[in-house]
Structure formats: C-alpha cells, structure tokens
Amino acid sequence: MAQTAVQPPGSHTASPLRRALRWAHTNLFSTWYNTVLTLLCLWVIYVVLSGTLGWAIFRANWAVIPQNLRVFLAGTYPSSELWRIWAVLFSVIGMTGLSAGAFGGKSHALLLRSSIAGLVLAALPFSVANRGLILGGVALLWLTYGASRNRTALRPWIVGAWFLSIPGTMLLMWGAHSSQLLPRVETTAWGGFTLTLLLAIVGILASFPIGLLLALGRRSTLRAVSIVCTCFIEVVRGMPLVTILFMAHLMVPIFMPDVRIDKVVRAMIGLTLFTSAYMAENIRGGLQGVPQGQVEAAHALGMNASLTMLFVVLPQAIRSVIPSIVGQFISLFKDTSLVAIIGLLDLLGVARSVMANPDWLGLQAEVYLFAAFMYWLFSFSLSKSSRRLERALGVNHS
Amino acid sequence: MSPPTPAPQRHMKATPSRSIPLWRDERAIRIILQLLFVGAVVWALAYFFGNARRGLEQLGLGFGFDFLRMEAGFGISEGIEYQPSDSYGRAFFVGIVNTLRVSIVGILCATLIGTLAGIARLSSNWLLRNLARAYVELFRNVPLLLQLLFWYGAVILKLPPVRQAVNLYDYAFLSQRGLYVARPVASEGMTAWIWIAAAGLLLSIIVYIVHRRHLRREDRPGFPSLTATGVWVAVATIGWLALPAQPIALDLPILGRFNFSGGLPLSPEFTGLLLGLSVYTGAFIAEVVRGGIQSVEKGQREAALALGLRPWQVMYMIVLPQALRVIVPPMTSQYLNLAKNSSLAVAIGYPELFNIGTTTMNQTGQTLPVFALIMACYLGFGLLTSIVMNWYNRRIRFVER
Numbered sequence: 001m002a003q004t005a006v007q008p009p010g011s012h013t014a015s016p017l018r019r020a021l022r023w024a025h026t027n028l029f030s031t032w033y034n035t036v037l038t039l040l041c042l043w044v045i046y047v048v049l050s051g052t053l054g055w056a057i058f059r060a061n062w063a064v065i066p067q068n069l070r071v072f073l074a075g076t077y078p079s080s081e082l083w084r085i086w087a088v089l090f091s092v093i094g095m096t097g098l099s100a101g102a103f104g105g106k107s108h109a110l111l112l113r114s115s116i117a118g119l120v121l122a123a124l125p126f127s128v129a130n131r132g133l134i135l136g137g138v139a140l141l142w143l144t145y146g147a148s149r150n151r152t153a154l155r156p157w158i159v160g161a162w163f164l165s166i167p168g169t170m171l172l173m174w175g176a177h178s179s180q181l182l183p184r185v186e187t188t189a190w191g192g193f194t195l196t197l198l199l200a201i202v203g204i205l206a207s208f209p210i211g212l213l214l215a216l217g218r219r220s221t222l223r224a225v226s227i228v229c230t231c232f233i234e235v236v237r238g239m240p241l242v243t244i245l246f247m248a249h250l251m252v253p254i255f256m257p258d259v260r261i262d263k264v265v266r267a268m269i270g271l272t273l274f275t276s277a278y279m280a281e282n283i284r285g286g287l288q289g290v291p292q293g294q295v296e297a298a299h300a301l302g303m304n305a306s307l308t309m310l311f312v313v314l315p316q317a318i319r320s321v322i323p324s325i326v327g328q329f330i331s332l333f334k335d336t337s338l339v340a341i342i343g344l345l346d347l348l349g350v351a352r353s354v355m356a357n358p359d360w361l362g363l364q365a366e367v368y369l370f371a372a373f374m375y376w377l378f379s380f381s382l383s384k385s386s387r388r389l390e391r392a393l394g395v396n397h398s
Numbered sequence: 399m400s401p402p403t404p405a406p407q408r409h410m411k412a413t414p415s416r417s418i419p420l421w422r423d424e425r426a427i428r429i430i431l432q433l434l435f436v437g438a439v440v441w442a443l444a445y446f447f448g449n450a451r452r453g454l455e456q457l458g459l460g461f462g463f464d465f466l467r468m469e470a471g472f473g474i475s476e477g478i479e480y481q482p483s484d485s486y487g488r489a490f491f492v493g494i495v496n497t498l499r500v501s502i503v504g505i506l507c508a509t510l511i512g513t514l515a516g517i518a519r520l521s522s523n524w525l526l527r528n529l530a531r532a533y534v535e536l537f538r539n540v541p542l543l544l545q546l547l548f549w550y551g552a553v554i555l556k557l558p559p560v561r562q563a564v565n566l567y568d569y570a571f572l573s574q575r576g577l578y579v580a581r582p583v584a585s586e587g588m589t590a591w592i593w594i595a596a597a598g599l600l601l602s603i604i605v606y607i608v609h610r611r612h613l614r615r616e617d618r619p620g621f622p623s624l625t626a627t628g629v630w631v632a633v634a635t636i637g638w639l640a641l642p643a644q645p646i647a648l649d650l651p652i653l654g655r656f657n658f659s660g661g662l663p664l665s666p667e668f669t670g671l672l673l674g675l676s677v678y679t680g681a682f683i684a685e686v687v688r689g690g691i692q693s694v695e696k697g698q699r700e701a702a703l704a705l706g707l708r709p710w711q712v713m714y715m716i717v718l719p720q721a722l723r724v725i726v727p728p729m730t731s732q733y734l735n736l737a738k739n740s741s742l743a744v745a746i747g748y749p750e751l752f753n754i755g756t757t758t759m760n761q762t763g764q765t766l767p768v769f770a771l772i773m774a775c776y777l778g779f780g781l782l783t784s785i786v787m788n789w790y791n792r793r794i795r796f797v798e799r
Binding site for chain 1: 428431432433435436439446447449450452453454521522523524525526529535536538539540541542543544545547548551552553556734738739741742744745752756759765766769772773776777780
C-alpha cells in the first residue's frame with residue numbers, strides 16, 4: 001500500500017497552484033535526498049521515453065498489426081467459420097458473468113476491469129461489425145451477472161455448465177468431416193489469442209478435479225495413496241513447464257501408440273498435469289483452513305466421511321481457494337505461451353510466424369510489443385480484480 | 399509441507415472381535431483399498447512403459463544409459479571446455495554447468511533489482527514509488543518467454559555490429575555479439591594485499607572479542623560485529639591504497655580488427671537470458687520484499703524511533719530481521735522458479751541443460767532416459783536450493799527470543 005502524505009490542515013482553502021506546490025513539496029522534495037531521487041527518476045523517465053517514444057512514433061512500422069489482426073486473434077481459422085469462435089467467446093463470457101453473479105456476489109471490480117479490457121480491445125482497428133460484437137460481449141457480461149446475482153441455487157448448474165463447455169467447445173471448434181453446418185477445421189488452423197484463451201480455460205477447468213483428487217489423496221490416511229499423490233505433486237512442481245510440455249508432446253505418442261492424439265490436445269494434457277499439481281497445493285491449503293470442529297460436528301450428526309467431505313468440508317474449502325484459483329489462471333494464461341516452443345500457433349507462436357513472413361521481415365519489436373500488450377491487458381486486469389475479489393470474499397490472505 | 403496426518407480412527411478398535419466379517423473390518427478395508435490403488439498405479443505404469451519399450455524395440459533402440467558414453471558430435475557454443483568428439487555425458491555436464499551459471503548470476507541480479515524495487519515501492523517519494531510500481535506491474539504481467547524473445551530478438555540482435563558497439567565508458571561494450579565487460583584480474587600486488595587483508599581479519603577478530611568483553615562488563619548495548627567489520631574494511635582499504643601496485647587490474651575489452659579481445663565476453667544468448675530472467679523475477683521479488691517489510695508492524699518502527707534509534711538503525715536492527723523471516727520462504731520459491739525458468743533458453747539457443755537434452759534426444763532417440771536425467775537434475779537443483787534456504791531460514795529464526 002502506498003504511503004499517502006498527510007495533507008496539512010487548511011489545504012482545501014488554498015489556491016490550486018499553492019496546493020500543487022505543497023503536494024510536490026511533501027511528495028517529491030521533502031528532503032535533500034528525496035530531491036535527488038526525484039531528479040534521478042525524472043532522468044530515468046526521460047532516457048526511457050526519449051528512446052522509446054521517438055522510435056514508436058516515427059520509426060516503428062505499426063502497419064503490421066492491423067494487417068494481421070485477424071491472424072493474431074484467430075490464427076488461420078477459416079473466415080466463413082469465424083462465427084464459431086464468436087459463439088465460444090460469447091458462451092465463455094456468459095458463463096463468466098453467471099459465475100461472478102452466483103459465486104462472487106460483490107465482484108463488480110472483476111466485471112469492471114474485464115469491461116475496460118473489452119473496451120480497449122474494441123479500440124483496436126477492427127471492422128465496425130466486430131466492434132459491435134465486442135461491445136455486445138461486454139453487455140452480455142453485465143446482463144448475465146445481473147441475472148444470476150446472489151442466486152446460489154444456480155451454482156451447481158453453472159459448475160456443470162463449465163465442465164460441459166470443454167467437450168462442447170472442442171466439438172464446435174473442431175466440427176466433423178461429414179457435417180455441412182460444422183465442417184471440420186483441423187487444429188493446425190487453430191491459433192492466435194483464441195488458442196491462448198482456449199488452452200488456459202481448458203487447462204484450469206480440467207486441472208480442478210485432478211487437483212482436488214490429488215489434494216484429497218495427499219491428505220488421505222491411506223499411506224500408499226498419500227505417498228503416490230505427494231510424489232506426483234512434488235515431482236511436477238520441481239520441473240519446469242517446458243519439460244512437461246515436451247514430455248506430453250513426445251511421450252504421449254510413445255506411451256499410447258494405439259491412439260493418435262492431436263498436438264493441441266497433447267499440449268492441453270501437459271498444461272493440465274502441470275497446473276493440477278499447483279492446484280492440488282492450493283486446494284490442500286483450503287482444506288487445512290477448515291476448522292476441525294466442522295468435521296467433528298458433522299460426525300456427531302451421524303454423517304459418514306464422504307458425506308462430511310462433500311457437504312461440509314469441500315464447500316468451505318473451495319470458497320476460500322477461489323482467489324488463488326484466479327491467480328493460478330493468470331499464471332497459466334501467461335504460461336500457455338510456452339506451447340509456441342513445441343510448435344503450436346498461440347498468440348506468441350502466431351507472432352513469430354508473422355515475423356517470418358517475408359512481407360514483414362525485421363519487425364520483431366512491433367510484433368512482440370503488440371503480443372505483450374495483449375497478454376498484459378488480460379493478465380493485469382485479472383490480477384487487479386482478483387485482489388478485489390479476495391477482499392470481497394473476505395478471504396484472509398495477508 | 400506437513401506430512402499427512404496419521405489416522406485418528408486407526409486405533410479406535412484396538413481388538414476387533416471375531417464376529418466382525420472381513421468386509422466390515424476397517425483395517426482390512428484399508429489394506430484392500432491401498433492394495434487396489436497401488437495395483438492400479440502399477441498397472442498403468444506397466445502399460446505405458448511396456449508400450450514405450452515395444453516402440454523402441456521396433457525402432458531397434460536399446461533402453462538404457464549406455465548412450466552417455468557415445469560421441470556426441472554436436473558443438474556447444476559456450477561453457478566449460480568441450481569438443482564435439484566428447485561424450486554425451488560430458489555434453490550433459492556442460493549443460494548443467496551452464497544452467498547453474500545463468501541461474502546463480504540471475505539470482506544475484508534479480509535479488510538486487512527486486513530488493514531495490516521493493517524498497518522503492520515503499521518510498522515516501524511519489525515519483526520513485528510509482529516508477530517502481532510501473533516496473534513491477536509491467537514485467538510481472540507479460541509472459542517470460544515473450545520477454546526473453548523480445549530482449550534477444552528485438553533488442554540484442556538489433557544492436558549495432560561490433561565495429562559500432564555501444565561504448566559504456568570503456569568498461570563494457572554492447573553489440574550484436576553480446577556484452578563485453580571488463581574482467582578483474584589479480585595482478586602481482588594481490589598476494590601482498592591478501593596478507594594485509596588476513597592480518598586485518600585477525601585484528602578485527604581481536605577487536606570484536608575485546609569490544610564484546612568490554613560491553614559485557616559495562617552492561618551496555620552495542621555492535622561489536624559492526625566495529626569489527628569497520629576495522630577490517632579500514633585495514634583492507636588502507637592496504638589497497640598503500641600498496642605500490644594495484645592488487646586487481648581490469649582487463650578491458652579492446653576492439654580489434656574483427657572482434658573484441660580481452661575482457662569477459664558474454665554471448666548474446668547469455669545476455670538476453672540473464673536480462674530477461676533477472677528483470678522478470680526481480681518484479682516478483684520486489685513484491686516479496688515489499689510484503690515482508692510491510693508485515694513488520696508500524697508500532698515496532700515507532701517504538702524503536704521513540705527509544706532514540708537512528709532511522710538506519712531502525713531498518714538494520716528492527717525491521718529487517720523481522721521482515722527476513724517473512725521474506726525467505728517466498729524468496730526461495732522465486733529462486734527455484736528462476737532456475738526452472740532458465741529452461742526457456744531453449745527458445746533463444748543458450749546451451750543449458752534442457753537445450754542439450756533435446757539435442758541429445760533428437761540425435762539418439764533415447765527420449766525416456768534423457769527425460770529421466772533432466773528430471774533428476776532439476777529435482778536435484780530444487781532439493782539443493784531448499785536445503786540451502788532452509789538452513790538460512792533456521793539461522794535467521796534463531797534470532798527470535
């Protein structure tokens with residue numbers, strides 16, 4: 001938390017100029033070393049800005065961004081089928097709004113930040129129709145939020161919908177060979193920001209049940225179960241994600257030669273295994289936070305171990321780990337960029353392929369900065385709002 | 399991580415009566431469940447590895463670590479001495495050393511950057527505070543891989559060629575070929591200075607003992623360790639300045655016809671990786687340091703000031719010892735993250751462990767053993783770091799009264 005300077009009394013009566021000077025005095029020039037620091041900071045800002053702004057305004061070739069915007073966002077997904085991506089996006093937005101309403105209750109901040117991110121996106125050089133769709137998405141977010149607000153009865157349905165959305169999304173994106181309505185789109189055409197989001201959402205959803213089982217297994221009183229789960233968690237947490245992605249990429253075909261598993265699905269398996277180990281530790285923290293008295297009370301009421309876990313311990317534990325799951329999602333969202341190393345065309349992979357295009361040679365800085373901006377926009381707004389969410393849920397996380 | 403809690407209900411029925419049938423006996427159920435679980439795990443592993451072995455046999459490949467003694471045949475651009483005619487084992491060792499090299503230097507740089515930024519975030523100076531905040535929020539929210547590719551592909555490789563290298567006051571040169579920095583070399587004055595420094599150390603130990611005894615007798619507070627350090631620094635500095643020959647000479651990089659000679663050359667890959675890792679991890683460490691300092695209650699600081707301690711004494715004696723206890727555990731995991739993240743070097747071609755591992759895999763087809771080796775190395779690093787940091791953590795905990 002920033003230390004705010006105490007306003008001297010009577011400052012509200014002084015003229016704006018005097019107030020500004022007083023503010024500058026207390027916040028910038030209070031002592032001689034603060035003055036030195038201020039001047040040093042000004043020099044740093046000058047050096048950085050004079051170096052970058054001149055380049056960004058006069059020498060950078062930003063034309064590469066609008067020309068390739070569609071590739072950045074949707075890869076080489078065929079134009080005639082783009083509605084499928086919009087449909088997926090809208091269903092994700094709708095479910096996010098519903099979950100925020102039913103679970104968060106007071107999660108205005110999350111919605112506000114997401115809406116700001118949406119508006120910033122709409123400011124990118126899109127066509128009018130696409131801008132309309134983005135604004136429609138923002139509106140949908142608030143509508144679904146309003147519709148489900150404080151309706152706790154919806155919770156199990158929303159959780160179910162999230163898990164059904166994995167096969168639903170894959171079906172919609174993939175299509176089928178024989179279908180007229182949904183012609184097959186191979187995963188080689190999946191890419192850009194869509195693939196990044198898809199990998200992150202599938203990863204977090206699929207890792208939740210696995211992480212839950214691992215956490216329960218690690219706390220189990222059955223020694224064999226707890227040893228196996230602990231080994232898995234600690235080994236995965238001790239390894240870099242690249243090695244796990246490579247393993248999924250190279251070893252899944254070796255381990256299961258009879259089934260041909262798609263490259264994108266293998267990346268999803270790797271990301272899920274990696275995230276589930278971290279998820280298990282988060283959930284374990286939540287489980288440990290549930291007071292023993294709750295378990296004893298449930299036993300006293302005659303509930304057996306599994307009923308106690310399902311209806312007493314888990315609901316409380318999961319509520320307390322929602323913020324850390326959001327944090328996990330943010331880091332997974334950034335980590336999905338690693339699939340570019342195994343040759344998938346996520347946002348970063350697409351950026352690299354645009355740079356390799358002979359028309360746009362030598363534009364590394366522009367393209368990387370745009371990709372960085374996209375990652376930053378989402379990750380920053382999510383992390384800001386997750387801190388708000390933490391406070392709104394009353395989770396003690398200090 | 400706490401070990402799994404032992405079953406509280408295990409001893410509830412110490413003597414199960416004979417009348418309980420086997421399928422209702424809790425002890426029997428527990429054993430059967432565990433046997434079933436282990437059986438399922440073993441069966442799955444056997445299935446996977448059986449498939450893998452059959453696949454390798456079809457390719458005519460053996461299954462083992464014999465390949466480590468075979469000739470590697472590929473070049474490694476930097477690191478300890480190595481020829482393509484050396485074995486795969488040697489190549490692996492080069493990779494391990496390179497990983498350790500970039501991790502250790504990276505940890506030092508990231509700690510420095512992060513500590514400075516973390517303290518700056520709590521400054522009373524508005525501009526400095528917000529500059530540090532901008533740094534943290536900017537670099538924490540962009541994927542590391544993207545940052546590495548940016549530093550390497552869009553900054554370092556776009557630097558001027560060697561002949562127009564950016565001159566940093568003759569001590570360092572920045573160009574497409576990486577960073578050439580001045581290297582400190584021991585000159586003939588070094589031995590003499592080491593003797594002086596050793597004498598200073600002896601003197602400072604004597605001062606420490608005498609001062610502490612003096613303080614004990616007078617029952618006064620004070621810092622014998624600070625006095626002793628001061629004595630040593632003074633002796634060492636005077637010795638340094640008084641010696642006729644400078645103990646350390648700087649080997650400056652000098653631009654020759656085609657490249658620099660002398661100095662310490664850092665390859666573009668190493669420079670880019672180091673820059674990316676330290677700046678990225680530094681942003682996380684800044685938050686750790688800030689949280690640690692903020693965790694010390696305000697009353698502690700106020701009480702110390704009220705007792706008449708100077709601001710630097712408050713920081714050194716009151717705030718830091720308490721903050722360190724909060725800082726060390728998350729700092730450990732940041733260090734581990736940095737070491738693990740060094741594997742992203744595979745994208746920019748720095749020859750570290752994982753990079754050499756993938757090359758070996760491609761050449762020999764020994765996917766499984768190579769993965770096992772990589773896994774063992776990273777788990778080893780992790781174990782080593784946790785041992786060192788746990789030792790440090792225990793040491794600073796002893797301060798607690």
